[in-house]
Amino acid sequence: MAPGRGSRKKPAAERRPAVPERSAAAARRRGYQRRSKWQPIGLRVAVVAGLVVGVLLLANAAGLLRPSAGVVMPDLGRGHVPEGSAITYDSVPPTSGSHYAAKVAPWGSYTARIEDPVVVHNLEHGGIAIAYDGIDEATVKQLDGLLTTFPRSRYGNRVKLVIHPDDRLAAGEIVLTAWARMDRLAGYDEARIRAFYEAHLDRCCESVP
Incomplete structure (x- = not known):
């Protein structure tokens, strides 16, 4: 006897058990x-x-990521002492430490070396020093020209550079210093000097011209 319609097998999909x-x-x-x-x-x-x-x-x-921001130097503090006091620094030229309380060099270029305790006071005012030895007159004039072309401080509208010779350096060397920063150059490099200057201008420690 042929199977009836009621006995027909269900499709596989219908026979699949439900997922609990x-x-x-x-x-x-x-x-x-x-x-x-x-x-x-x-x-x-x-x-x-x-x-x-x-x-x-x-x-x-802090200026550390800017080009030619210089080498970080030990911060020797900011003690103020009477003019003529004996002071020992840990680098030539110095980048921080005790300095004369009442003596700061006017910003500009000099023909003789400025005393270390005076330059350090300038650095404390957020300025940059450029020391050199054994460079020719043309290079000195290039350095002096920076006093008119570099950015001015937001305090007093001055280019805060102190430029001076220093016979303690190697012949032909130019050394840039800011507070606890230094960059030594084997010769004149305006782009590198500008980068250092812009990185550290007005960044230490007293907001004064």
């Missing part, structure tokens, strides 16, 4: 666990990235 609700819940839990596993890593990456950005911003504000 607990299996679906387990799948959702596994998905949540996978997401939770990566969340702490993402948080740590975000924190580290934020710290890196913060450090870079601070370094840039």
